[in-house]
Amino acid sequence: MDSKDFVIKNGELKKYLGENEVVIIPDGVKSIGGEFLNDYIDDKKNLFHFAKFSNIVTKVVLPDSVETIKPGAFRDCVKLNSVNIPVGLEEIGDFTFSGCISLTSIRLPFSVKSIGVAFRGCHKLERLNIPDSVRVISARAFEDCGKLKEFVLPGEVTEFKDSVIEELWNSIYDGSIDRKESESLRTALLFSILKYANKSLLKEKQIQAELKQNKWNLVKHAINNDDAEIIRKILEIYKITNPEEIEDYLQYAKNTVEVKVSIMNYKNEVFQKKKGNKNDILEKEYKL
Numbered sequence: 001m002d003s004k005d006f007v008i009k010n011g012e013l014k015k016y017l018g019e020n021e022v023v024i025i026p027d028g029v030k031s032i033g034g035e036f037l038n039d040y041i042d043d044k045k046n047l048f049h050f051a052k053f054s055n056i057v058t059k060v061v062l063p064d065s066v067e068t069i070k071p072g073a074f075r076d077c078v079k080l081n082s083v084n085i086p087v088g089l090e091e092i093g094d095f096t097f098s099g100c101i102s103l104t105s106i107r108l109p110f111s112v113k114s115i116g117v118a119f120r121g122c123h124k125l126e127r128l129n130i131p132d133s134v135r136v137i138s139a140r141a142f143e144d145c146g147k148l149k150e151f152v153l154p155g156e157v158t159e160f161k162d163s164v165i166e167e168l169w170n171s172i173y174d175g176s177i178d179r180k181e182s183e184s185l186r187t188a189l190l191f192s193i194l195k196y197a198n199k200s201l202l203k204e205k206q207i208q209a210e211l212k213q214n215k216w217n218l219v220k221h222a223i224n225n226d227d228a229e230i231i232r233k234i235l236e237i238y239k240i241t242n243p244e245e246i247e248d249y250l251q252y253a254k255n256t257v258e259v260k261v262s263i264m265n266y267k268n269e270v271f272q273k274k275k276g277n278k279n280d281i282l283e284k285e286y287k288l
Contacts, residue, residue, distance in 0.1 A: 019056055021079075027063040034070025034093070055079060058102075062086050071095055071116070078102060087111050092118040094138070108134075110154075115141050127152055130164050137167040139176045146181060148188045149225055153196040160204045165193060169206075186210070187217045194218065194233055202237070211237065219249060228258035235266050246270070 003026065005018030011030040016023060025032070059082040060074065066086045074080060076099035085092075087109040094116035097103060105127040108115075114136035119125055120143045128142075129152035142148060151168060160166055172185045190210055193201070201207065211218070215238055222231040231253075240246060246267050253260045 021056055022059045022061070023057055024061045025063055025066070028065050029063060030065055031068040032062070032066060032070060032073045034072045034096075058082065060084075064088070069093065069096055072098070075099055085109055085112070090114070092116060094118065095120065097122055117141055117143065119145055121145075123147060126150070130154070130168065132157075132164050134164050134167060137164075137171045139171045139174045141171055142185055143177055144181060146184050148185060149191070149221070150188055150195070151192040153192055155196070157193075157197045157201060160201055160207065165189075165197070165201075183217070187214060187221050190214055190218055191221050191230065194230055194237070195227075220252070223249070223253045223256060223259050226256045226259050228262035231259045232262050232266060235263070241270050241274070243267075243270075 005016060005020070006013060006026060006029075007015035007017065008026070008029060011028070012033050013025060013029045013031065014033045055078060057077050058079045060080065062069075062084055064086050067088055069085075069089065069092070071093035072095040074083065074097050075095050077097075078099065079102050080097075080100045081102045081104060083097075083103075083106065085106065085108055088111050089109065090111055090113045092108065092112060092115045096116070096118045097106070098117070098120040099122075100119075101121065101123045103119075103122050104124050106125075107129050108131055110131040110133045112131055113133055115130075115134060115138060117138045117140045119128070119141060122142075122145050124147055125142075125145045126147055126149045128148065128150075130137075132154040153164065157163060157165055160169075168189050172182060172189060177185065190207075193207060194211075197207075202211075215234070218234055219231070222234055231249075234240075235246075235249075240249075246263065250260065250263050250267070253263055
């Protein structure tokens with residue numbers, strides 16, 4: 001990539017002048033300049049912003065030397081679908097990826113400590129890993145991320161208090177996000193808790209209360225994602241044994257592969273268990 005495509009001052013990338021779909025930032029750059037929440041490029045201040053190329057850039061490759069990405073750096077890159085976050089970066093600032101409507105997933109390294117209103121308007125964002133290094137998550141970090149299916153949590157989460165789950169929980173439940181969107185994020189969070197948290201965490205009163213109120217949303221979410229492991233866990237946690245309810249889930253899952261098999265196996269096990277219980281009762285009556 002031509003070095004003339006970049007304006008770099010004192011280790012900070014101030015401006016990109018090229019027109020490539022794939023932008024490879026030169027090694028040695030320590031900071032990616034931001035738009036500082038302005039909606040335009042200020043040529044006098046040489047603020048770095050991809051707005052001119054929002055219909056061109058699809059991938060950005062950041063070198064390991066990058067330590068800071070200033071707010072709004074990739075705002076409104078509507079075709080951006082791939083970007084790496086270097087290890088060492090500690091903050092994902094406000095509006096860093098806002099309006100990146102083609103971004104479906106991104107991995108955050110275990111150096112990240114805080115997430116601002118960074119992913120607002122990422123309509124296609126489906127998966128986001130949240131490392132346990134994170135201590136602050138903005139209340140509106142995932143505003144208007146209606147397709148977010150799963151927060152990928154670190155390992156087996158053992159605690160609710162002072163954990164990344166609590167940060168996510170607080171960011172979703174503080175009332176700053178509209179009800180419809182909050183429901184989508186809540187389902188994604190509960191889905192992730194079911195998938196990654198250990199049994200003791202699932203017994204937390206707050207989580208138990210939310211699980212109780214969101215059974216169908218979680219069942220539907222698991223079926224739509226054809227996640228056999230989670231549908232099985234849901235069936236077991238809710239102790240679903242009503243044949244008609246199980247049949248309803250099978251009907252809803254008719255177009256899936258893994259989930260349908262998982263529900264059918266669960267149904268057969270429930271049937272066998274009930275049959276066994278009846279035989280036990282008959283044997284006891286006979287002995288009496």
